[in-house]
Amino acid sequence: MIDETSWKFDNIPLTDCLEALEVLLDRIDDAYAEGHDSCYSEDLFDVFVLGDKRFFDLCGEDSPFPIPAEIQERIASIFGRLQKWQDLSLPAHLDVRVGTGPEEFAPSIAWVHAQSVDEPLGLPACLSFQPVRVEGCLPVAVDNRVRDIWFVSSRQSYNGYFRTLIEQFSSSPQEMESLSHSAFPDLDFRDECFGGVKDMSKPYRELAKPLVHHLSILCDHGARIFAGPRERIAAEFGAFGVDISNENGNTKADSEALKERTKKVNGENIEFLWHTKLERHCDRIHLSANGVQGGGKLMIGIFCRHLK
Structure with a gap:
């Protein structure tokens, strides 16, 4: 959902304003490319x-705050494919209070708040203009009911929103998989690897939080860590609360054990020897860092309780 109440350009330098506007458009493009729905209010451009200027008043040649033609064209292209939330449903109350701020008339935020009952994977997020609206997960009160709502602008907050959906609302490995690209964009996942989560030692809902933590650290820091000295890898991950190790020589020399850790990906046999440990003696995420030195991503290959 586009938060139209955050589109306030007063007292913001033109260059900062345009940069933030393009960041917002990037997030809409991300959502669209990753198969997520977005919508906006029919009042956005009013x-x-x-x-006393509306957005389109700033698009003319005599504008005191000119919006470049390429941004105008991008906005027209993006919003031309989005649905208006007024075509879906109307919230009963339109006044909201975000965090400790004052009460404000914010129909789109109120609409997001009203979806809390109907969304099986939790609330939609508000895509906001960053200089005005603080990003992150904030309490929002509507008619004395408070819900935590994500306000997204940067890629970091975008990822954080989807990680929260997985951690708090997903009910199966399949739902985790469906959100994984948005939550962990700097990881590749072997096809069907998420099926191994069901073989771990605990029910999925108990595993969701530690899985998100491990995958988040691998996504945010894994490539950097694996590009550095190998003797520092365990300590670097340990600083983030993730226990990781490579297989020992005995395991690598055992043909049966090595076969368990080798999977075919795009016609190539890849060994997933490094693994993080959710528990000391069980529940592993096996990965390959083979592509990191060439600028590629870590690949997650196997979720399991334990291999031979």
Whole structure:
């Protein structure tokens, strides 16, 4: 959902404003490319964004705050494919309070708040103009009911939103898999690897939080760590609370054990020897860092309780 109340350009330098606007458009493009729905309010382009000026008032040649033609074209292209939430449903109350801020008239935020009952994977997020709206997960009160809602602008908060959906609302490895690209964009996942989660030692809902933690650290820091000295890898991950190790020589020399850790990906046999440990003696995430030195991503190959 596009948060139209955050489109306020007053007292923001033009270059900062345009940069933040393009960041917002990037997030809409990300959501669209990754198969997620977005919508906006039919009032978006009627609100005042700069003094008594609406957005389209700033698109003319005589604008005191000119919006470049390429951004105008990008906005027209993006919003031309989005649905308006007024075509879906109307919230009963339109006044909201975000965090400790004052009460404000914010129909789109109120609409997101109203979806809490109907969304099996939790609330939608609000895509906001960063200089005005603080990003992250914030309490929002509507008619004395408080819900935590994500306000997304940067790629970091975008990833954080999807990680929260997995951790708090997903009910199966399949749902985790469906959100994994958005939550962990700097990881590759072998096809069907998420099926191994069901073989771990605990029910999925008990595993969701530690799985998200391990995958988040691998996504955010894994390539950097594996590009450094190998003798530092365990300590670097340990600083983030992730226990990781490579297989020992005995395991590598055992043909049966090595076969368990070798999977075919795009016609190539890849060995997944490094593994993080959710528990000391069980529940592993096996990965390959073979592509990191060439600028590639870590690949997650196997989720399991334990291999031979």
